[in-house]
Amino acid sequence: MKKSLPFLFLLIMLAGCNSHEAGDTNTKKATKPEWAIVVHGGAGNIKVNKLTAKRKKALQEKLSEALAAGAAILQNNGQALDAVETTIRVLENSPLFNAGKGAVFNSEGVNELDASIMDGLTLNAGAVANVTTIKNPISAARKVMEVSPHVMLIKEGAERFAQEQGLEIVDPSWFYTKRRWESLQKAKERERNKLKNQTKKSGTVGCVALDKNGNIAAGTSTGGMTNKKYGRVGDSPIIGAGTYADNSCCGISATGHGEFFIRNVVAYDIAARVKYNNETIQTAANYVINNKLKALNANGGVIVLDKNGNITMPFNTSAMFRGYQYPGKKPKVFIFHDDEEKNGE
Numbered sequence: 001m002k003k004s005l006p007f008l009f010l011l012i013m014l015a016g017c018n019s020h021e022a023g024d025t026n027t028k029k030a031t032k033p034e035w036a037i038v039v040h041g042g043a044g045n046i047k048v049n050k051l052t053a054k055r056k057k058a059l060q061e062k063l064s065e066a067l068a069a070g071a072a073i074l075q076n077n078g079q080a081l082d083a084v085e086t087t088i089r090v091l092e093n094s095p096l097f098n099a100g101k102g103a104v105f106n107s108e109g110v111n112e113l114d115a116s117i118m119d120g121l122t123l124n125a126g127a128v129a130n131v132t133t134i135k136n137p138i139s140a141a142r143k144v145m146e147v148s149p150h151v152m153l154i155k156e157g158a159e160r161f162a163q164e165q166g167l168e169i170v171d172p173s174w175f176y177t178k179r180r181w182e183s184l185q186k187a188k189e190r191e192r193n194k195l196k197n198q199t200k201k202s203g204t205v206g207c208v209a210l211d212k213n214g215n216i217a218a219g220t221s222t223g224g225m226t227n228k229k230y231g232r233v234g235d236s237p238i239i240g241a242g243t244y245a246d247n248s249c250c251g252i253s254a255t256g257h258g259e260f261f262i263r264n265v266v267a268y269d270i271a272a273r274v275k276y277n278n279e280t281i282q283t284a285a286n287y288v289i290n291n292k293l294k295a296l297n298a299n300g301g302v303i304v305l306d307k308n309g310n311i312t313m314p315f316n317t318s319a320m321f322r323g324y325q326y327p328g329k330k331p332k333v334f335i336f337h338d339d340e341e342k343n344g345e
Contacts, residue, residue, distance in 0.1 A: 001270075002071050003223075003245065007129045010120060010163045014152045017144055018087040018125075020228065022146070023069075023188065025279065026282045026310075026311070026312050027307045027310060027311040027312075027324065027326075028133075028282075028310050029285055029308060029310055031211075031328075032133065032185065032308045032309050033309040033326050034074075034327050035074035035075065035135075035207045035208070035209070035211055035217075035323060035326075035327060036074075036209070036210045036305055036309040036324065036326055037067060037070045037074060037083055037087065037305075037325050038207070038208050038209075038244040038303045038304075038311050038312070038313065038322070038323070038324040039063060039066055039067055039087055039091075039206065039207045039303065039304050039323055040098045040204075040205065040206050040207075040253060040255055040301070040302075040303045040320060040321060041062075041063055041091060041096070041205050041321030041322070041326070042097060042098055042203035042204045042205065042320070042321055043256055043299065043300050043301040043315045043317045043320035044203075044317050044318070044319060044320075044323075045299065045317050045318045045319070045334075046317075046319040047318065048336060051277060051319075051335070052144070052190060055096075056094060056216050056335065057068070057161040059096055059321055059335065060333045060335070061331040062090070062091065062094050062097075062329040063321060063322075063323045063331070064095050064323065064330075064333055065088065065090055065120050066087045066088075066090040066091050066120075067279065067323055067324070067325045067331035067333070068207055068331055069086050069087055069090050070083035070084065070086055070207060070304070070325075071083070071088035071325045071331070072210050073086055073190070074100065074209060074210075074212065075344045077211075078211065078214045079211055079213075079215065079217070080119075080120070080209040080210060080211040080216055080217035080320065081119055081142065081209075081215075081217040082211050083207070083211065083217070084117060084138075084207045084208070084217045084218065084219040084221065085138055085139060085142055086119065086221075087207040087209070088136075088138040088206070088207050088219050088221050089136050089138060089139065089290040091205040091221070091260070092135075092137065092138060092205065092221055093135075093136070095179070096175045096203075097133055097203040097204075097205050097321075098180075098203025098204055098222055098223045098224075099113070099115075099203065099204060099205045099221040099222050099223055099297040100113065100135065100136060100137065100221065101174070101177065102175075102177055102179075102203065102223070102227075103173060103175050103180065103222070103223025103224075104180050104183060104184070104203075104223045104224060104226040104233070105112075105183075105184040105226065105227070106203055106224070106227065106228045106229070106230050107174055107188075107227050107228065107229055107230060108230050109181075110132060110230070110288050110306055111146075111172060111175035111176070111180075111219070111222070111223055112129075112130045112131070112132060112154060112171065112224060112228075112230070112231075112232075112300055113128075113130075113131050113134065113175075113222070113223055114127070114129045114130065114131075114137065114221070114222050114223075114224060114233060114236045115137035115138045115140065115141040115219070115220065115221035115222070115236065115237055115273055116128075116152075116219065116220055116236060116238070116239060116242065116243045117127055117138060117142050117145060117217065117218070117219035117243065118145075118217065118218050118219070118239060118243050118244060118251075119145065119215070120129060120215055120216030120217060120218070120245035120246050120248050120251055120316075121216075121218055121248040123213045123246065124145050124146075125145055125151055125243070126141045126142055126143065126146070126148070126150075126151060127141050127146025127151060127152040127153075127237035127238070127239065127243075128140045128141050128142030128144060128152070128153055128154065128158040128162070128237060128252065128318060129142060129152060129153075129154045129155075129158070129237045129254070130154050130158075130231060130233065131155065131158050131159055131162070131168060132156045132172045132175075132291065132343050133156070133168070133169050133171070133172060134159060134160050134161070134162045134168075134169060134170075135167070135170045135174065135199050135219050136167070136169040136215070137166065138219055139162075139167055140153075140158060140161070140162040140165075140167055140220070141221075141237070142219075143162065143167065144245060144282045146157070147165060147247070148161065148201070149248065151239065152237060154233075166283045167173070169236075175223075175308070179218025180223075180226070180259040182288075182319065183229055184226055184317065186228045186314045187227035188227060192228065194195075196268040197265070198208045201277075203222075203223075203321075204220065204221070204223075204236055204253065205220070205221050205222070205223035205255075206219060206220040206221070206236075206242075206253025206255060206303060207253060208245070208250075208251035208252065208253055208303055208304070208305040209251075209305070210307070210309055211307055214247065214307065215304050216245045216246070216247050216250065216252035216305065216307065217245055217251060217252040218243050218244060218253050218267075219243060219253065220236040220237075220242045220243045220253045220254065220255075220330055221236065222234065222236040222255075222321045224236075224258070225258070233297075234244045234260065234261070235254060235256075235258035235259075235261035235262045235266070235267075236254075236257025236260070238262055239267075240256075240267055240268035241254070241258070241261050241262045241265055241266060241267055241268075242254045242258065242266070242267060243267055244267035244268050244271050245268075246271055246275065247273040247276040248275060248307065249271050249306065249307060250270070250271055250274050250281050250304055250306040251305050251306060251343050252266075252270050252271060252285075252303070252304050253267075253300055253303050254266050254267055254301070255299055255300055255301055255302070255320070256293075256298065256300015256301060256317075257298050257299050260293060260296055260298035260300070261293075261298075261300060261315070263285065264288070264292060264293065264298075266288055266289075266293070266300075266302065266315045267302070269284075269288055269292075270284045270285050270288050270302065270304060271284075271331055273287070273288075274306065276301075280306075280310070281304045281305075281308075281310060281311075281312045282312045282314075284304075285302055285312050285314050285344070286312070286314050287305045289301055289302060289314045289315060289316055290301075290314060290316050290320065292318050293316065298316075299315065299317050299340055300315065300316065300317065301313065301314055301320045301322075302315075303322060303324075304312065304314060309326070311324050313334075318327075318336065318337070319336050319337075320334075320335070321333075321334075321335055322334050324336075
């Protein structure tokens with residue numbers, strides 16, 4: 001028996017109601033842009049009234065500055081890899097984020113840094129982990145990818161390699177910030193009182209770029225979790241967990257509770273759903289972040305950019321520092337869930 005037209009219309013409407021998950025910013029381009037870039041500065045459960053106007057403005061300005069730096073490279077026929085590295089270096093050099101200068105402290109009061117980068121054209125990748133003296137870990141990750149036969153180098157070996165490659169080496173004290181030190185002391189106090197959630201992660205940075213040649217690159221950099229055990233490595237330097245790029249589908253950079261992102265191979269899972277199931281990046285990323293991870297009580301989010309210049313930025317926390325830029329447009333940056341509506345998105 002044929003279904004009535006009103007009934008079919010109702011089914012279509014119901015399906016459409018489930019197509020947009022909370023925390024997802026989607027940009028679907030009618031025609032492929034010449035280039036595109038998207039960035040994040042970490043996800044976390046931040047209350048609107050706890051973020052001062054001064055700090056919010058500083059975060060928005062730094063994200064815009066980072067996007068503009070990467071966009072300038074792409075506009076001038078530069079490579080996606082250069083755009084990603086440059087964008088992330090801006091954020092690593094800022095004390096506002098949990099990467100480079102603003103990295104959190106581990107349980108022994110040391111800043112241990114991780115970073116990774118991936119080339120969607122060749123599927124080559126590089127990463128460093130647990131480094132304490134490399135000013136810009138994302139640049140070291142790229143050197144590992146392009147100069148060494150390896151994918152990941154750690155600790156003193158990574159630092160020695162970075163020095164041999166002429167990268168800037170700094171005293172560990174360079175990464176110190178008062179705010180992060182105070183966060184460690186609070187975490188240790190909670191630990192002594194046997195309270196939960198003594199380790200927190202927020203402020204990880206990442207970028208995905210699409211250049212004029214159709215190449216995609218992705219990168220991620222972090223200081224990890226406050227009060228983490230010495231030697232702990234999260235998802236950020238692990239290819240397929242925190243970072244992934246493939247020209248045939250998309251690029252991803254993640255932020256959140258790394259142990260869950262590793263176990264669920266989050267970045268690759270999203271790319272595989274797009275590549276093999278023909279899902280849109282919106283459908284794939286929303287499912288992984290707002291269904292799969294949420295069911296495990298895992299917090300975080302991702303930025304995703306596909307081969308056609310479409311962008312999605314879903315997250316299951318109260319906030320994620322994020323933004324994007326297209327040719328001829330100014331950077332657009334957001335923090336909370338409803339920022340897109342306020343900005344006319």
